Amino acid sequence: MKLQTLQLPARLEGSLAAGHPWVYRDHVPVGTALPDGAWVRVAAGRTTALGLWAAAGAIAVRVVRRGAEPDVLTPPDRAWVEATVGRALHLRANLEAAGSDAYRLLYGEGDGLPGLTVDRYGRFAVLQAYAAGYRRADSDAAALQREVVLALTRALPLKGVLATPGGGEPLQVLWGEGPPAELTVREHGLRFLANLFVGQKTGLFLDHREHRALVRAHARDRRVANLFAYSGAFSVYALAGGAARAIDVDLAAAALRDAERNVAANADVIGADAGARHATLRRDLLHDPAAALAEPAVAGSDLIVLDPPSLARHKGQRHGALRAYRRLNAAALAALPAGGLLATASCTAQVSPEAFRSVLAEAAGEARVEAQVLHESGHALDHPVPLAFPEGRYLKFVLLRVTQPRRGAPSATAGARR
Numbered sequence: 001m002k003l004q005t006l007q008l009p010a011r012l013e014g015s016l017a018a019g020h021p022w023v024y025r026d027h028v029p030v031g032t033a034l035p036d037g038a039w040v041r042v043a044a045g046r047t048t049a050l051g052l053w054a055a056a057g058a059i060a061v062r063v064v065r066r067g068a069e070p071d072v073l074t075p076p077d078r079a080w081v082e083a084t085v086g087r088a089l090h091l092r093a094n095l096e097a098a099g100s101d102a103y104r105l106l107y108g109e110g111d112g113l114p115g116l117t118v119d120r121y122g123r124f125a126v127l128q129a130y131a132a133g134y135r136r137a138d139s140d141a142a143a144l145q146r147e148v149v150l151a152l153t154r155a156l157p158l159k160g161v162l163a164t165p166g167g168g169e170p171l172q173v174l175w176g177e178g179p180p181a182e183l184t185v186r187e188h189g190l191r192f193l194a195n196l197f198v199g200q201k202t203g204l205f206l207d208h209r210e211h212r213a214l215v216r217a218h219a220r221d222r223r224v225a226n227l228f229a230y231s232g233a234f235s236v237y238a239l240a241g242g243a244a245r246a247i248d249v250d251l252a253a254a255a256l257r258d259a260e261r262n263v264a265a266n267a268d269v270i271g272a273d274a275g276a277r278h279a280t281l282r283r284d285l286l287h288d289p290a291a292a293l294a295e296p297a298v299a300g301s302d303l304i305v306l307d308p309p310s311l312a313r314h315k316g317q318r319h320g321a322l323r324a325y326r327r328l329n330a331a332a333l334a335a336l337p338a339g340g341l342l343a344t345a346s347c348t349a350q351v352s353p354e355a356f357r358s359v360l361a362e363a364a365g366e367a368r369v370e371a372q373v374l375h376e377s378g379h380a381l382d383h384p385v386p387l388a389f390p391e392g393r394y395l396k397f398v399l400l401r402v403t404q405p406r407r408g409a410p411s412a413t414a415g416a417r418r
Protein backbone atom coordinates (compact mmCIF):
# COMPACT_ATOMS: atom_id res chain seq x y z
CA MET A 1 0.00 0.00 0.00
CA LYS A 2 1.43 3.39 -1.01
CA LEU A 3 0.84 5.83 1.78
CA GLN A 4 1.10 9.58 1.47
CA THR A 5 3.56 11.37 3.77
CA LEU A 6 2.55 14.78 5.08
CA GLN A 7 5.42 17.12 5.94
CA LEU A 8 4.79 18.90 9.25
CA PRO A 9 6.65 21.93 10.59
CA ALA A 10 10.05 20.79 11.92
CA ARG A 11 9.25 22.36 15.31
CA LEU A 12 6.72 19.57 15.92
CA GLU A 13 9.47 16.94 15.92
CA GLY A 14 9.88 17.01 19.70
CA SER A 15 6.23 16.50 20.55
CA LEU A 16 5.71 13.89 17.81
CA ALA A 17 8.75 11.94 19.01
CA ALA A 18 7.65 12.26 22.66
CA GLY A 19 4.30 10.63 21.89
CA HIS A 20 1.81 13.45 21.38
CA PRO A 21 -0.97 11.64 19.50
CA TRP A 22 -2.58 14.54 17.62
CA VAL A 23 -1.61 16.60 14.58
CA TYR A 24 -3.74 19.72 14.34
CA ARG A 25 -5.15 20.75 10.96
CA ASP A 26 -3.24 24.04 11.13
CA HIS A 27 -0.04 22.00 10.87
CA VAL A 28 -0.76 19.84 7.80
CA PRO A 29 -0.08 21.17 4.27
CA VAL A 30 -2.94 23.35 3.05
CA GLY A 31 -5.18 21.54 0.57
CA THR A 32 -4.40 18.00 1.83
CA ALA A 33 -7.34 15.83 0.76
CA LEU A 34 -7.53 12.18 1.77
CA PRO A 35 -10.43 9.79 2.41
CA ASP A 36 -11.82 10.13 5.94
CA GLY A 37 -10.22 7.54 8.23
CA ALA A 38 -7.35 6.63 5.83
CA TRP A 39 -3.82 5.74 6.96
CA VAL A 40 -1.32 8.51 6.40
CA ARG A 41 2.32 9.10 7.35
CA VAL A 42 3.47 12.31 8.93
CA ALA A 43 7.03 13.60 9.17
CA ALA A 44 8.51 16.37 11.33
CA GLY A 45 12.28 16.78 11.16
CA ARG A 46 13.74 13.28 11.36
CA THR A 47 10.69 11.78 13.09
CA THR A 48 8.05 9.93 11.10
CA ALA A 49 4.81 8.43 12.36
CA LEU A 50 1.69 6.73 11.09
CA GLY A 51 -1.83 7.83 11.84
CA LEU A 52 -5.44 8.04 10.73
CA TRP A 53 -6.60 11.03 8.72
CA ALA A 54 -9.74 12.93 9.75
CA ALA A 55 -11.37 14.88 6.92
CA ALA A 56 -12.97 17.43 9.27
CA GLY A 57 -12.38 18.90 12.72
CA ALA A 58 -9.43 20.53 14.42
CA ILE A 59 -7.46 17.26 14.69
CA ALA A 60 -6.28 16.20 11.22
CA VAL A 61 -4.25 13.10 12.13
CA ARG A 62 -4.48 10.77 15.12
CA VAL A 63 -1.11 9.06 15.48
CA VAL A 64 -1.15 5.30 16.05
CA ARG A 65 2.48 4.21 15.50
CA ARG A 66 5.67 6.11 16.03
CA GLY A 67 9.22 6.12 17.22
CA ALA A 68 11.05 2.99 18.14
CA GLU A 69 8.26 0.55 17.28
CA PRO A 70 9.24 -2.05 14.66
CA ASP A 71 7.29 -1.62 11.40
CA VAL A 72 6.43 1.84 12.62
CA LEU A 73 5.26 3.01 9.22
CA THR A 74 3.17 -0.04 8.34
CA PRO A 75 -0.55 -0.16 9.16
CA PRO A 76 -1.04 -2.31 12.27
CA ASP A 77 -1.97 -5.95 11.73
CA ARG A 78 -4.07 -8.30 13.86
CA ALA A 79 -1.15 -9.22 16.11
CA TRP A 80 -0.49 -5.53 16.85
CA VAL A 81 -4.14 -4.94 17.75
CA GLU A 82 -4.24 -8.04 19.97
CA ALA A 83 -1.07 -6.96 21.75
CA THR A 84 -2.39 -3.41 22.21
CA VAL A 85 -5.74 -4.58 23.57
CA GLY A 86 -3.93 -7.18 25.70
CA ARG A 87 -1.78 -4.47 27.33
CA ALA A 88 -4.90 -2.43 28.10
CA LEU A 89 -6.63 -5.42 29.69
CA HIS A 90 -3.54 -6.29 31.71
CA LEU A 91 -3.52 -2.77 33.18
CA ARG A 92 -7.11 -3.25 34.39
CA ALA A 93 -6.69 -6.84 35.55
CA ASN A 94 -7.18 -6.11 39.25
CA LEU A 95 -10.37 -4.07 38.96
CA GLU A 96 -12.62 -7.09 38.76
CA ALA A 97 -10.99 -8.62 41.83
CA ALA A 98 -11.73 -5.33 43.65
CA GLY A 99 -15.43 -5.78 42.98
CA SER A 100 -15.86 -3.73 39.79
CA ASP A 101 -17.14 -5.05 36.47
CA ALA A 102 -17.84 -1.60 35.01
CA TYR A 103 -14.80 0.38 33.91
CA ARG A 104 -13.11 1.83 30.84
CA LEU A 105 -11.51 -0.99 28.87
CA LEU A 106 -9.79 1.22 26.29
CA TYR A 107 -9.12 4.91 26.70
CA GLY A 108 -8.26 6.04 23.18
CA GLU A 109 -4.97 7.94 23.09
CA GLY A 110 -3.95 6.58 26.51
CA ASP A 111 -4.16 2.98 25.32
CA GLY A 112 -2.64 3.54 21.88
CA LEU A 113 -5.93 3.62 19.96
CA PRO A 114 -6.59 7.33 19.45
CA GLY A 115 -10.19 8.42 19.05
CA LEU A 116 -11.63 5.13 20.28
CA THR A 117 -12.95 4.40 23.76
CA VAL A 118 -14.55 1.20 25.00
CA ASP A 119 -16.35 0.87 28.33
CA ARG A 120 -17.17 -2.41 30.02
CA TYR A 121 -20.53 -2.97 31.65
CA GLY A 122 -20.47 -6.53 32.94
CA ARG A 123 -20.63 -8.76 29.88
CA PHE A 124 -21.21 -5.90 27.44
CA ALA A 125 -18.68 -3.56 25.89
CA VAL A 126 -19.74 -0.14 24.61
CA LEU A 127 -17.55 1.48 21.99
CA GLN A 128 -17.51 5.19 21.23
CA ALA A 129 -15.56 6.67 18.32
CA TYR A 130 -14.47 10.30 18.48
CA ALA A 131 -13.47 10.48 14.79
CA ALA A 132 -16.02 10.17 11.98
CA GLY A 133 -13.64 7.95 9.97
CA TYR A 134 -14.30 5.02 12.34
CA ARG A 135 -17.96 5.15 11.33
CA ARG A 136 -17.28 4.89 7.55
CA ALA A 137 -17.56 1.17 6.94
CA ASP A 138 -15.06 1.19 4.03
CA SER A 139 -12.33 3.17 5.82
CA ASP A 140 -8.99 2.02 7.27
CA ALA A 141 -10.19 3.33 10.65
CA ALA A 142 -13.29 1.11 10.50
CA ALA A 143 -11.08 -1.89 9.64
CA LEU A 144 -8.95 -1.11 12.71
CA GLN A 145 -12.11 -0.84 14.82
CA ARG A 146 -13.30 -4.25 13.59
CA GLU A 147 -9.96 -5.76 14.70
CA VAL A 148 -10.34 -4.11 18.10
CA VAL A 149 -13.84 -5.62 18.49
CA LEU A 150 -12.51 -9.03 17.49
CA ALA A 151 -9.64 -8.79 19.97
CA LEU A 152 -12.04 -7.84 22.77
CA THR A 153 -14.39 -10.73 22.05
CA ARG A 154 -11.43 -13.14 22.08
CA ALA A 155 -10.00 -11.84 25.32
CA LEU A 156 -13.16 -11.36 27.41
CA PRO A 157 -16.31 -13.41 28.12
CA LEU A 158 -18.55 -10.82 26.46
CA LYS A 159 -22.14 -11.28 25.35
CA GLY A 160 -22.22 -8.23 23.12
CA VAL A 161 -20.22 -5.31 21.76
CA LEU A 162 -22.21 -2.16 21.11
CA ALA A 163 -21.46 1.18 19.52
CA THR A 164 -22.87 4.43 20.77
CA PRO A 165 -22.80 6.87 17.86
CA GLY A 166 -23.52 9.85 20.14
CA GLY A 167 -25.82 12.75 19.31
CA GLY A 168 -28.90 10.84 20.49
CA GLU A 169 -28.51 8.21 17.71
CA PRO A 170 -29.59 4.67 18.65
CA LEU A 171 -27.12 2.14 20.00
CA GLN A 172 -25.80 -0.35 17.42
CA VAL A 173 -24.92 -3.98 18.05
CA LEU A 174 -21.49 -4.58 16.50
CA TRP A 175 -21.10 -8.15 17.73
CA GLY A 176 -23.18 -10.67 19.69
CA GLU A 177 -26.42 -9.67 21.36
CA GLY A 178 -27.88 -6.37 22.51
CA PRO A 179 -28.04 -5.57 26.24
CA PRO A 180 -31.17 -5.93 28.37
CA ALA A 181 -33.14 -2.71 28.87
CA GLU A 182 -31.47 -2.47 32.25
CA LEU A 183 -28.26 -3.97 33.37
CA THR A 184 -26.91 -4.15 36.91
CA VAL A 185 -23.16 -3.67 37.22
CA ARG A 186 -20.83 -3.60 40.20
CA GLU A 187 -18.41 -0.95 41.39
CA HIS A 188 -16.36 -1.74 44.49
CA GLY A 189 -19.00 -4.34 45.31
CA LEU A 190 -21.90 -1.86 45.12
CA ARG A 191 -24.67 -2.33 42.57
CA PHE A 192 -25.68 0.19 39.92
CA LEU A 193 -28.26 0.22 37.16
CA ALA A 194 -26.72 0.96 33.80
CA ASN A 195 -29.19 1.79 31.11
CA LEU A 196 -26.98 1.57 28.07
CA PHE A 197 -29.79 2.75 25.78
CA VAL A 198 -30.64 6.07 27.37
CA GLY A 199 -27.89 6.77 29.91
CA GLN A 200 -25.60 9.78 29.68
CA LYS A 201 -21.99 9.06 28.64
CA THR A 202 -22.00 5.36 27.73
CA GLY A 203 -24.21 4.47 30.73
CA LEU A 204 -22.47 5.51 33.95
CA PHE A 205 -19.80 8.07 34.78
CA LEU A 206 -17.10 5.46 35.25
CA ASP A 207 -14.29 7.99 35.62
CA HIS A 208 -15.21 8.80 39.25
CA ARG A 209 -15.06 5.24 40.59
CA GLU A 210 -12.06 5.87 42.85
CA HIS A 211 -13.35 9.31 43.87
CA ARG A 212 -16.61 7.75 45.00
CA ALA A 213 -14.62 5.28 47.12
CA LEU A 214 -12.79 8.24 48.68
CA VAL A 215 -16.10 9.93 49.51
CA ARG A 216 -17.30 6.71 51.14
CA ALA A 217 -14.19 6.71 53.32
CA HIS A 218 -14.99 10.23 54.59
CA ALA A 219 -18.77 9.94 54.86
CA ARG A 220 -19.45 8.47 58.31
CA ASP A 221 -22.16 10.47 60.15
CA ARG A 222 -22.05 13.20 57.52
CA ARG A 223 -25.02 14.89 55.88
CA VAL A 224 -24.30 14.73 52.19
CA ALA A 225 -25.48 16.97 49.36
CA ASN A 226 -24.63 15.36 46.03
CA LEU A 227 -24.90 18.18 43.48
CA PHE A 228 -25.17 17.26 39.77
CA ALA A 229 -25.87 13.79 41.11
CA TYR A 230 -26.90 11.94 37.92
CA SER A 231 -28.00 8.49 39.17
CA GLY A 232 -26.75 9.12 42.70
CA ALA A 233 -23.60 7.01 42.65
CA PHE A 234 -21.70 9.29 45.08
CA SER A 235 -24.66 9.09 47.50
CA VAL A 236 -24.79 5.31 47.34
CA TYR A 237 -21.11 5.20 48.33
CA ALA A 238 -21.60 7.84 51.05
CA LEU A 239 -24.58 6.01 52.55
CA ALA A 240 -22.66 2.73 52.37
CA GLY A 241 -19.89 4.55 54.28
CA GLY A 242 -22.28 5.48 57.09
CA ALA A 243 -23.54 8.93 56.03
CA ALA A 244 -26.45 10.11 58.19
CA ARG A 245 -28.33 11.17 55.05
CA ALA A 246 -27.74 12.02 51.41
CA ILE A 247 -29.68 14.19 49.01
CA ASP A 248 -29.18 13.97 45.25
CA VAL A 249 -29.76 17.19 43.30
CA ASP A 250 -29.89 17.17 39.49
CA LEU A 251 -31.92 18.60 36.63
CA ALA A 252 -32.64 15.22 35.01
CA ALA A 253 -35.79 13.66 36.51
CA ALA A 254 -35.03 10.22 35.01
CA ALA A 255 -31.55 10.22 36.59
CA LEU A 256 -33.05 11.04 40.00
CA ARG A 257 -35.50 8.14 39.66
CA ASP A 258 -32.52 5.87 38.96
CA ALA A 259 -30.80 7.34 42.03
CA GLU A 260 -33.68 6.12 44.21
CA ARG A 261 -33.45 2.67 42.65
CA ASN A 262 -29.66 2.56 43.09
CA VAL A 263 -30.01 3.32 46.79
CA ALA A 264 -32.68 0.62 47.15
CA ALA A 265 -30.52 -1.88 45.23
CA ASN A 266 -27.79 -1.48 47.88
CA ALA A 267 -30.01 -1.64 50.96
CA ASP A 268 -28.19 -4.78 52.13
CA VAL A 269 -25.00 -2.71 52.50
CA ILE A 270 -26.51 0.67 53.42
CA GLY A 271 -29.02 -0.67 55.92
CA ALA A 272 -32.75 -1.28 56.12
CA ASP A 273 -33.32 2.48 56.54
CA ALA A 274 -31.61 3.23 53.19
CA GLY A 275 -34.69 4.88 51.66
CA ALA A 276 -35.32 7.03 54.75
CA ARG A 277 -31.74 8.37 54.70
CA HIS A 278 -31.94 9.34 51.03
CA ALA A 279 -33.80 12.05 49.13
CA THR A 280 -33.76 13.64 45.68
CA LEU A 281 -34.39 17.17 44.51
CA ARG A 282 -34.81 18.40 40.95
CA ARG A 283 -33.18 21.80 40.54
CA ASP A 284 -31.26 23.82 37.96
CA LEU A 285 -27.95 24.16 39.79
CA LEU A 286 -26.22 26.28 37.18
CA HIS A 287 -28.91 28.93 37.46
CA ASP A 288 -28.69 29.63 41.21
CA PRO A 289 -26.51 27.19 43.16
CA ALA A 290 -26.66 29.21 46.40
CA ALA A 291 -30.47 29.11 46.43
CA ALA A 292 -30.47 25.33 45.99
CA LEU A 293 -27.96 24.95 48.83
CA ALA A 294 -30.14 27.07 51.11
CA GLU A 295 -33.26 24.95 50.61
CA PRO A 296 -34.34 23.19 53.82
CA ALA A 297 -33.66 19.70 52.45
CA VAL A 298 -30.09 20.60 51.49
CA ALA A 299 -29.08 23.19 54.12
CA GLY A 300 -26.89 21.89 56.96
CA SER A 301 -24.94 19.53 54.72
CA ASP A 302 -21.37 18.93 55.85
CA LEU A 303 -20.18 16.97 52.85
CA ILE A 304 -20.94 18.49 49.46
CA VAL A 305 -20.13 16.69 46.21
CA LEU A 306 -19.96 19.03 43.23
CA ASP A 307 -19.62 17.36 39.83
CA PRO A 308 -21.05 19.59 37.09
CA PRO A 309 -21.13 18.58 33.42
CA SER A 310 -18.39 19.82 31.09
CA LEU A 311 -18.70 23.60 30.96
CA ALA A 312 -16.68 24.36 27.80
CA ARG A 313 -16.66 22.61 24.44
CA HIS A 314 -13.87 24.70 22.94
CA LYS A 315 -11.22 27.19 23.99
CA GLY A 316 -13.52 30.17 23.44
CA GLN A 317 -15.75 28.97 26.30
CA ARG A 318 -12.90 28.53 28.79
CA HIS A 319 -13.33 31.86 30.58
CA GLY A 320 -17.05 31.33 31.03
CA ALA A 321 -16.33 27.86 32.43
CA LEU A 322 -13.82 29.26 34.95
CA ARG A 323 -16.39 31.84 36.09
CA ALA A 324 -19.03 29.12 36.51
CA TYR A 325 -16.64 26.92 38.51
CA ARG A 326 -15.78 29.86 40.76
CA ARG A 327 -19.45 30.63 41.40
CA LEU A 328 -20.45 26.99 42.04
CA ASN A 329 -17.53 26.30 44.37
CA ALA A 330 -17.94 29.60 46.22
CA ALA A 331 -21.61 28.76 46.87
CA ALA A 332 -20.69 25.29 48.15
CA LEU A 333 -17.83 26.51 50.37
CA ALA A 334 -19.99 29.29 51.83
CA ALA A 335 -22.61 26.72 52.82
CA LEU A 336 -20.20 24.44 54.72
CA PRO A 337 -19.54 24.53 58.48
CA ALA A 338 -16.09 24.24 60.08
CA GLY A 339 -14.81 20.75 59.28
CA GLY A 340 -17.18 20.49 56.31
CA LEU A 341 -15.89 18.71 53.23
CA LEU A 342 -16.19 19.71 49.59
CA ALA A 343 -15.51 16.98 47.02
CA THR A 344 -15.32 19.02 43.86
CA ALA A 345 -14.70 17.89 40.29
CA SER A 346 -14.22 19.32 36.83
CA CYS A 347 -14.47 17.29 33.63
CA THR A 348 -13.84 20.27 31.35
CA ALA A 349 -10.80 19.42 29.22
CA GLN A 350 -10.14 23.12 28.54
CA VAL A 351 -9.51 23.71 32.27
CA SER A 352 -6.13 22.37 33.39
CA PRO A 353 -5.57 20.91 36.87
CA GLU A 354 -3.53 24.04 37.69
CA ALA A 355 -6.31 26.38 36.54
CA PHE A 356 -8.89 24.40 38.52
CA ARG A 357 -6.80 24.67 41.70
CA SER A 358 -6.54 28.46 41.16
CA VAL A 359 -10.29 28.75 40.67
CA LEU A 360 -10.86 26.91 43.95
CA ALA A 361 -8.59 29.38 45.75
CA GLU A 362 -10.54 32.26 44.20
CA ALA A 363 -13.83 30.62 45.17
CA ALA A 364 -12.68 30.32 48.79
CA GLY A 365 -11.78 34.02 48.73
CA GLU A 366 -15.15 34.94 47.26
CA ALA A 367 -16.92 32.83 49.89
CA ARG A 368 -14.66 34.25 52.64
CA VAL A 369 -13.69 30.83 53.96
CA GLU A 370 -10.36 29.12 54.55
CA ALA A 371 -9.88 25.55 53.45
CA GLN A 372 -7.20 22.89 53.17
CA VAL A 373 -6.60 20.38 50.40
CA LEU A 374 -6.98 16.81 51.69
CA HIS A 375 -6.69 15.04 48.38
CA GLU A 376 -6.18 15.89 44.75
CA SER A 377 -6.41 13.47 41.84
CA GLY A 378 -7.43 13.02 38.26
CA HIS A 379 -7.58 9.90 36.18
CA ALA A 380 -7.75 6.38 37.57
CA LEU A 381 -5.79 3.60 35.93
CA ASP A 382 -8.56 2.77 33.46
CA HIS A 383 -8.19 6.32 32.03
CA PRO A 384 -4.43 6.46 31.41
CA VAL A 385 -3.04 9.65 29.82
CA PRO A 386 0.22 9.79 27.85
CA LEU A 387 2.71 12.03 29.65
CA ALA A 388 3.26 13.99 26.44
CA PHE A 389 -0.48 14.67 26.00
CA PRO A 390 -1.68 17.30 28.49
CA GLU A 391 -4.88 17.75 26.47
CA GLY A 392 -5.92 14.29 27.67
CA ARG A 393 -6.09 15.31 31.36
CA TYR A 394 -9.75 16.28 31.41
CA LEU A 395 -10.70 15.09 34.91
CA LYS A 396 -9.85 16.98 38.10
CA PHE A 397 -11.00 16.06 41.59
CA VAL A 398 -10.14 17.89 44.82
CA LEU A 399 -11.26 17.14 48.37
CA LEU A 400 -11.27 20.31 50.49
CA ARG A 401 -11.91 20.73 54.21
CA VAL A 402 -13.19 24.03 55.53
CA THR A 403 -11.00 25.20 58.41
CA GLN A 404 -12.46 28.68 58.80
CA PRO A 405 -16.10 28.85 57.70
CA ARG A 406 -17.91 31.86 56.42
CA ARG A 407 -19.28 33.96 59.27
CA GLY A 408 -22.86 32.89 59.86
CA ALA A 409 -22.34 29.43 58.33
CA PRO A 410 -23.92 26.59 60.34
CA SER A 411 -21.63 25.45 63.18
CA ALA A 412 -21.83 22.39 65.48
CA THR A 413 -21.94 19.45 63.11
CA ALA A 414 -20.61 15.96 63.21
CA GLY A 415 -18.01 17.10 60.68
CA ALA A 416 -16.91 20.04 62.81
CA ARG A 417 -16.13 17.77 65.77
CA ARG A 418 -13.71 15.65 63.75
Ligand SMILES: C[S@@+](CC[C@H](N)C(=O)[O-])C[C@H]1O[C@@H](n2cnc3c(N)ncnc32)[C@H](O)[C@@H]1O
Pocket residue numbers: 200204205208228229230231232233234249250251252255283284285286287307308309310347
Ligand atom coordinates in the same frame (compact mmCIF):
# COMPACT_ATOMS: atom_id res chain seq x y z
C1 LIG B 1 -20.81 14.78 35.26
S1 LIG B 1 -22.49 14.33 35.44
C2 LIG B 1 -22.54 13.85 37.14
C3 LIG B 1 -22.08 12.43 37.37
C4 LIG B 1 -22.28 11.93 38.79
N1 LIG B 1 -21.55 12.73 39.74
C5 LIG B 1 -21.93 10.47 38.94
O1 LIG B 1 -20.97 10.16 39.67
O2 LIG B 1 -22.58 9.62 38.32
C6 LIG B 1 -23.31 15.87 35.42
C7 LIG B 1 -24.77 15.87 35.78
O3 LIG B 1 -25.20 17.22 35.74
C8 LIG B 1 -26.57 17.25 35.41
N2 LIG B 1 -26.88 18.62 34.98
C9 LIG B 1 -26.58 19.23 33.82
N3 LIG B 1 -26.98 20.52 33.83
C10 LIG B 1 -27.55 20.73 35.05
C11 LIG B 1 -28.14 21.85 35.69
N4 LIG B 1 -28.21 23.03 35.07
N5 LIG B 1 -28.61 21.72 36.94
C12 LIG B 1 -28.54 20.53 37.59
N6 LIG B 1 -27.98 19.42 37.03
C13 LIG B 1 -27.50 19.52 35.79
C14 LIG B 1 -26.71 16.18 34.36
O4 LIG B 1 -28.05 15.71 34.30
C15 LIG B 1 -25.74 15.11 34.89
O5 LIG B 1 -26.43 14.18 35.66
